[in-house]
Amino acid sequence: MSRFFTSRFSSLEPYVPGEQPKNRDYIKLNTNENPYPPSAKAVALAREAAQSLELYSDPDCALLREKLAELYGVSPDEVIAGNGSDEILNFAFTAFCDENTPAVFADITYGFYPVFAEINRVPYRQIPLKDDFTLNPSDYYGAGGTVFIANPNAPTSLSLTMADIENIIKNNPGNIVVIDEAYADFGEFSCIPLIKKYDNLIVTRTFSKSRSMAGARLGFGIASKELIADMNTVRFSTNPYNVNSMTLAAGAGALADEEYTRENIEKVKETREFTASELRKLGFEMPDSKTNFLFLRHSGISGVDFYKKMKENGILIRHFSSGRIADYNRVTIGTRAQMEEFIAVAGRLTEGL
Numbered sequence: 582m583s584r585f586f587t588s589r590f591s592s593l594e595p596y597v598p599g600e601q602p603k604n605r606d607y608i609k610l611n612t613n614e615n616p617y618p619p620s621a622k623a624v625a626l627a628r629e630a631a632q633s634l635e636l637y638s639d640p641d642c643a644l645l646r647e648k649l650a651e652l653y654g655v656s657p658d659e660v661i662a663g664n665g666s667d668e669i670l671n672f673a674f675t676a677f678c679d680e681n682t683p684a685v686f687a688d689i690t691y692g693f694y695p696v697f698a699e700i701n702r703v704p705y706r707q708i709p710l711k712d713d714f715t716l717n718p719s720d721y722y723g724a725g726g727t728v729f730i731a732n733p734n735a736p737t738s739l740s741l742t743m744a745d746i747e748n749i750i751k752n753n754p755g756n757i758v759v760i761d762e763a764y765a766d767f768g769e770f771s772c773i774p775l776i777k778k779y780d781n782l783i784v785t786r787t788f789s790k791s792r793s794m795a796g797a798r799l800g801f802g803i804a805s806k807e808l809i810a811d812m813n814t815v816r817f818s819t820n821p822y823n824v825n826s827m828t829l830a831a832g833a834g835a836l837a838d839e840e841y842t843r844e845n846i847e848k849v850k851e852t853r854e855f856t857a858s859e860l861r862k863l864g865f866e867m868p869d870s871k872t873n874f875l876f877l878r879h880s881g882i883s884g885v886d887f888y889k890k891m892k893e894n895g896i897l898i899r900h901f902s903s904g905r906i907a908d909y910n911r912v913t914i915g916t917r918a919q920m921e922e923f924i925a926v927a928g929r930l931t932e933g934l
């Protein structure tokens with residue numbers, strides 16, 4: 582830290598993204614990326630947009646918002662686009678949390694939430710998940726702050742039901758509930774339709790997972806037009822050109838190719854079920870995933886050893902060393918061939934244990 586760094590952030594611990602190694606060709610199952618390439622339409626439109634990079638991108642993200650609104654049955658003024666859904670989440674922390682309105686979220690969830698709270702200098706309260714990593718909805722009734730719930734949750738891979746979520750929203754009439762649906766396309770439902778019924782709901786979404794566009798950095802939020810306007814106040818006060826023109830074009834291209842997205846989602850889900858069932862035969866335990874990853878442990882090997890040995894074998898997975906989840910690893914679902922390799926190595930590492 583330099584001597585000039587503001588003392589406000591002297592204890593800020595930044596979010597640590599998963600490794601993006603350049604030195605070796607790993608099977609990369611550590612950052613929940615999609616193993617399939619982005620839509621050819623997305624790539625073609627991004628390339629075309631690159632011809633006009635001398636111009637600023639559209640600060641209204643009008644075309645993309647229009648297409649998203651059409652797809653999700655909302656109106657364009659109920660949609661905001663961002664540089665990844667991380668940015669939308671950060672807008673929500675800035676716009677809807679303060680010293681009297683803490684952020685409230687689970688103890689085991691997306692590791693960025695406490696960082697967003699710190700950088701926005703707002704207090705936060707963490708509510709422990711149950712021992713089996715399920716979330717008890719009533720723990721969030723009358724939360725007294727802005728609630729952030731990743732559904733399905735990361736890294737646990739578990740989903741609440743739509744009724745559970747609706748109960749949490751109903752029981753927080755004076756506060757906002759943010760449902761982070763980064764992985765919802767691999768699950769069974771979306772809360773987006775609930776925004777018509779509840780003015781205290783924000784749903785965040787990403788193109789990083791189901792639409793294979795993690796590198797493009799594109800996310801969006803859906804909520805009442807009043808909440809979207811508040812987040813736009815924050816957006817226009819930080820970076821009105823937050824989504825670059827190649828990414829905006831790529832996003833529109835991906836939305837014109839929804840069948841491709843759906844096919845890839847189905848492939849990932851099928852591979853997930855295959856992988857889970859093979860791993861259970863080897864003695865691994867894991868919750869029933871509704872995402873594009875598995876959260877697993879094996880009683881014969883520690884979480885960190887499994888991670889290290891996988892890495893020695895050319896496979897990168899994600900290990901979180903903290904407390905209750907230190908025995909676990911999070912493993913992204915890759916292609917069938919990648920997962921067959923993962924299963925084979927996992928079998929060798931746990932043989933006889």
Ligand code: PMP
Nearest residue numbers: 665666667691731763787789800
């Ligand atoms: N929410 C959750 C739960 C995530 O795991 C991620 C991916 N790291 C994000 C949000 C952010 O994704 P992105 O910024 O790529 O849209």
